[in-house]
Amino acid sequence: MNICDRCGSAHAKILLTKGTGQESLCIDCSNEMVSTELGxxxxxxxxxxxxxxxxxxxxxxxxxxxxxxxxxxxxxxxxxxxxxxxxxxxxxxxxxxxxxxxxxxxxxxxxxRQYIEQGIFPNDQAYQTIVDDELVGRIEYNENDPDVPLIIIDGKPYTWEEVGKMMTSYEGFQFHLKIF
Ligand SMILES: [Zn+2]
Missing domain, CATH: 3.30.160 (Double Stranded RNA Binding Domain)
Structure with a gap:
């Protein structure tokens, strides 16, 4: 955990590089500094x-x-x-x-807006489907597999394999992946 160089808070998220030196700052201290600079x-x-x-x-x-x-x-x-x-x-x-x-x-x-629907097959096996042929989410670091990130959709983490399974019903279709 990074310690803020100004107030000692354990939540320093910002690394400020000035000339040859570096300073770790928490959000509050960074906001205060920028606020003073900009008025x-x-x-x-x-x-x-x-x-x-x-x-x-x-x-x-x-x-x-x-x-x-x-x-x-x-x-x-x-x-x-x-x-x-x-x-x-x-x-x-x-x-x-x-x-x-x-x-x-x-x-x-x-x-x-929900992008993934959870369902259960008659044999009690759970499945997930893409509701409106569209997925929107966030890409996040995967602690269990640093080589392949997690995809966060509807506030829940999914692996690429799970996302892949949801796409089996779309075989033969085109898709558009745009990251922003
Ligand atoms: Zn601070």
């Missing part, structure tokens, strides 16, 4: 978003604000491993309350 203040925002997904499961998101020289980034990260993650960017002079609302809406819309 832009981050407004106080709710620290979490809590809402129910379409299945009625309560989802907890931790909100993180990050001030950059290029703008403001708000991120909502679900408080579980490999959960949902949503982020939104705004200009430095944007309405920050509005930006938060946009993030909350994005979380709500994201939870409303």
């Amino acid at each position: 832009v203040d981050l407004e106080e925002q709710p620290e979490s978003i809590v809402l129910k997904d379409p299945k009625g499961i309560t989802r907890y998101f931790k909100v993180e604000q990050k001030l950059f020289h290029m703008g403001i980034r708000l991120q909502a990260e679900e408080a579980i491993e490999y959960g949902y993650q949503f982020a939104i960017h705004g200009e430095l002079d944007c309405d920050q309350k509005q930006l938060f609302q946009e993030l909350a809406d994005k979380v709500k819309d994201g939870l409303a």
Whole structure:
């Protein structure tokens, strides 16, 4: 775990390179530094978003604000491993309350859309199908296999093999994979 060189917090996520030196900073210290440099203040925002997904499961998101020289980034990260993650960017002079609302809406819309449906065969074997012939997700480091990343869809981790199995019903079809 990286220690912040300014406040001693154990959550230094930012490595700042200046001239020949390097400094590890936590988000708060980085925000404070950029805020002083730019004369832009981050407004106080709710620290979490809590809402129910379409299945009625309560989802907890931790909100993180990050001030950059290029703008403001708000991120909502679900408080579980490999959960949902949503982020939104705004200009430095944007309405920050509005930006938060946009993030909350994005979380709500994201939870409303399900890409994979879980089913059970008559022989009790579980299967997964792609709902609308479309998958949207996130690529994440796989601790069990550093050579092949995990794919996070609907706030759940899937291996490429599992994704591959869902594609067997599409043999002969074309597909379009675009990463952004
Ligand atoms: Zn710090």
